[in-house]
Amino acid sequence: MKLPSMIKGWFNNSSSPELLLQRYIETQQQSYLTSLVELFNDNLYHYLLTQSDAELAKDVLQTTWLKVMTKAACFQPQHPNSGSQPSVKAWLFSIARNSLIDELRKLSRWQFEQLEQEHIVSENLLDSIASEQTLARFNRLLESLPFHQKEAFVLQQEGFSLVEIALLTGVEHETVKSRLRYARNFIKRYLEKKQ
Numbered sequence: 001m002k003l004p005s006m007i008k009g010w011f012n013n014s015s016s017p018e019l020l021l022q023r024y025i026e027t028q029q030q031s032y033l034t035s036l037v038e039l040f041n042d043n044l045y046h047y048l049l050t051q052s053d054a055e056l057a058k059d060v061l062q063t064t065w066l067k068v069m070t071k072a073a074c075f076q077p078q079h080p081n082s083g084s085q086p087s088v089k090a091w092l093f094s095i096a097r098n099s100l101i102d103e104l105r106k107l108s109r110w111q112f113e114q115l116e117q118e119h120i121v122s123e124n125l126l127d128s129i130a131s132e133q134t135l136a137r138f139n140r141l142l143e144s145l146p147f148h149q150k151e152a153f154v155l156q157q158e159g160f161s162l163v164e165i166a167l168l169t170g171v172e173h174e175t176v177k178s179r180l181r182y183a184r185n186f187i188k189r190y191l192e193k194k195q
Contacts, residue, residue: 017088025072037065040089043158044096050142050154051100060103064096071095090164093155097168141187149183152176 017039024032044064048057075091142150148169155165162180166173 021072021075021088025075033065033069036068036088036092040092041065043089044092047093047154047158048096048100051147051151052104056100056103056107060096060100063099063103064092067095067099068092087164090160090168093158093160094168097151137191138187141190145183145186149179149186152179153183156180 015035017036020032020035020039023029024036041061045057045061048060051057052060075088142153145153151169152165155168156162160168162173162176165176169176
């Protein structure tokens with residue numbers, strides 16, 4: 001049985017992501033990196049998949065883990081411009097986001113293809129969505145959001161706080177709030193109109 005990453009931490013306090021990364025930096029033992037991959041790989045892939053197609057998401061995911069291997073010592077537990085502590089999860093998503101942007105620039109494609117049904121929403125959300133038609137509308141809505149609004153919306157769904165999203169995307173906290181508000185209002189307005 002595969003446990004969600006948050007539950008895994010309850011069972012073993014010595015395997016916090018920060019501690020795993022620190023031990024990987026100190027020892028370069030692959031077991032610590034493997035544990036980090038087990039904790040975050042699915043979440044990173046889901047985020048990348050909501051921003052690109054499946055093939056590009058897989059490529060960027062590999063690039064992300066390669067960068068983690070080579071640049072792990074660069075992880076700064078204290079952000080220089082704020083008193084908040086970025087988590088390992090936020091650092092990994094930042095690497096994935098920047099790698100995705102680099103790849104999209106290389107490919108010169110900022111248009112996003114239709115996302116497959118099984119990757120767009122979590123199982124819990126699938127249970128609450130009544131029909132295939134509603135799911136298809138939600139996919140089209142998410143697709144039609146501007147990149148920055150979609151990115152903020154997806155990161156919030158991945159469990160990031162507003163402060164963490166601001167750090168990840170390099171914008172002000174209020175900008176993140178605005179992007180989320182516009183995204184939610186757009187989705188809400190459209191879904192209410194179609195009901």
